Amino acid sequence: MPVPLSAETIRQAPKVLLHDHLDGGLRPSTIVDIAGRIGYRALPTTDVDELATWFRDASSSGSLERYLETFSHTVAVMQTVEGLRRVAREAVEDLAADGVVYAEIRWAPEQHTEGGLTLEQVVEAVLSGFREGEAAAAAAGQTIRVGAIATAMRHAARSLEIAELAVRYRDDGVVGFDIAGAEAGYPPTRHLDAFEYLRRENAHFTIHAGEAFGLPSIWEAIQWCGTDRLGHGVRIVDDITAGGKLGRLAQYVRDKRIPLEMCPSSNVQTGAANSIEEHPIGMLRRLQFRVTVNTDNRLMSQTSMTRELTLLAEAFHYTWADLQWFTVNAMKSAFIGFDERLAIINSVVKPGYARLTA
Ligand SMILES: O=c1[nH]cnc2c1ncn2[C@H]1C[C@H](O)[C@@H](CO)O1
Numbered sequence: 001m002p003v004p005l006s007a008e009t010i011r012q013a014p015k016v017l018l019h020d021h022l023d024g025g026l027r028p029s030t031i032v033d034i035a036g037r038i039g040y041r042a043l044p045t046t047d048v049d050e051l052a053t054w055f056r057d058a059s060s061s062g063s064l065e066r067y068l069e070t071f072s073h074t075v076a077v078m079q080t081v082e083g084l085r086r087v088a089r090e091a092v093e094d095l096a097a098d099g100v101v102y103a104e105i106r107w108a109p110e111q112h113t114e115g116g117l118t119l120e121q122v123v124e125a126v127l128s129g130f131r132e133g134e135a136a137a138a139a140a141g142q143t144i145r146v147g148a149i150a151t152a153m154r155h156a157a158r159s160l161e162i163a164e165l166a167v168r169y170r171d172d173g174v175v176g177f178d179i180a181g182a183e184a185g186y187p188p189t190r191h192l193d194a195f196e197y198l199r200r201e202n203a204h205f206t207i208h209a210g211e212a213f214g215l216p217s218i219w220e221a222i223q224w225c226g227t228d229r230l231g232h233g234v235r236i237v238d239d240i241t242a243g244g245k246l247g248r249l250a251q252y253v254r255d256k257r258i259p260l261e262m263c264p265s266s267n268v269q270t271g272a273a274n275s276i277e278e279h280p281i282g283m284l285r286r287l288q289f290r291v292t293v294n295t296d297n298r299l300m301s302q303t304s305m306t307r308e309l310t311l312l313a314e315a316f317h318y319t320w321a322d323l324q325w326f327t328v329n330a331m332k333s334a335f336i337g338f339d340e341r342l343a344i345i346n347s348v349v350k351p352g353y354a355r356l357t358a
C-alpha cells in the first residue's frame, strides 16, 4: 500500500531542485544576525517573525519589479566571505532537511562586491559554504549534492565577465550560468556575446524567460541564445490554445524536451499565474512538456520543495507517480554529467519513491 500523500510524507521523498536563488533563501534569523554584526540598519524590522512576513507580503504585489526590490536587504548581508559562506552553508542544510537530494543554487556574484570582495572571492566563499553544508548534512544523516549557477543581472552589462567566471570555476562546482532580473525591456539577446562564448566553451546555461514577458522572450532565449533550459517559461501557454493545440514554438519546446523550471508560488506572487489551481503547470504536465518543480525564492515565498509539491498535489490531485515524474524530469535536466544524473536517478530517486509506494 502506498503511503498517503501529505506534506510529511512528501518531505521524506527524494527531491531535486534546479531553480533556487541563494539570495532568495536566507533564514530570517540569519538576516537579522548578520545585519546586527555589520551595522546594516535598513531592515524594515529586526523582529525575526515580522521580517519573514514582511518579505512574503512585500513580494506579493503582482509585479516582478517590486518583488525584486526586496533583494536589496538579503544582498546587503551577503557582502563578506563569512556572510556568503554562512548563507550558502545554511541553504544546503535547509534543503537537505527538506529531503532535497540534488540542488542547483544560483546567485549573482556581481551583486556581492560592494564590500570590496573580488568576483573570485565571492565564488570561492559560496562554493566553500556549499561544501560545508553538504558535510553538515552528511553528519546529520542526509545526502545532498549541490551545484552552483552563476547568474548575471540582465539590466547590467557584466554577463560576458560572469560567463567567463562560471567557466573558470566549472571544475570546482559551478555547473552553469543564468541571467535574471527584470525581464521586460531587457531581452536575452542583450547578452548574446555571453551565450555565444558559453556555447563555444561547451558550457551549460539557463535563462529566466517567459515570466514577466511573453513569447518573444522565450523565442529569443531558445532560438537566438541557445538556452539549455527555461527559467519559469510559464508564458509558453500563450502559444497553446484552450483546446490544447500547440503553436510552433510550444511544439519546439515540447519536442526538444527543453526543461521548464517552474516555480508555482513565486509565479502567483509576481502575477505570472493567477493561483496555484490555475497555474499552467497543470496543462503543461498533461501535454507532456518537460516540466520541473522549483522554489525560486524560499524566503520571499515562505516555501520549500515539500510545500510546492504539496500545493500542486492538492490542486491537481497528483499521485506519487506524478511527483516521481517531476523529480526524474529535474534530474534528467541537471547540468552535471549524464552518468552522474543517471546514478542519482537509479540509486536515490527511484528507490526512494519505491519505498513510499510499495
Ligand atoms: O523570479 C525571478 N525572476 C527574475 N529575477 C529573479 C527572480 N528571482 C530572483 N531574481 C533575481 C534577484 C536576485 O538578486 C538575482 C540573483 O539571484 O536574481
Ligand SMILES: [Zn+2]
Residues within 6 Å of the ligand: 019, 021, 180, 208, 231, 296
Ligand atoms: Zn528565479
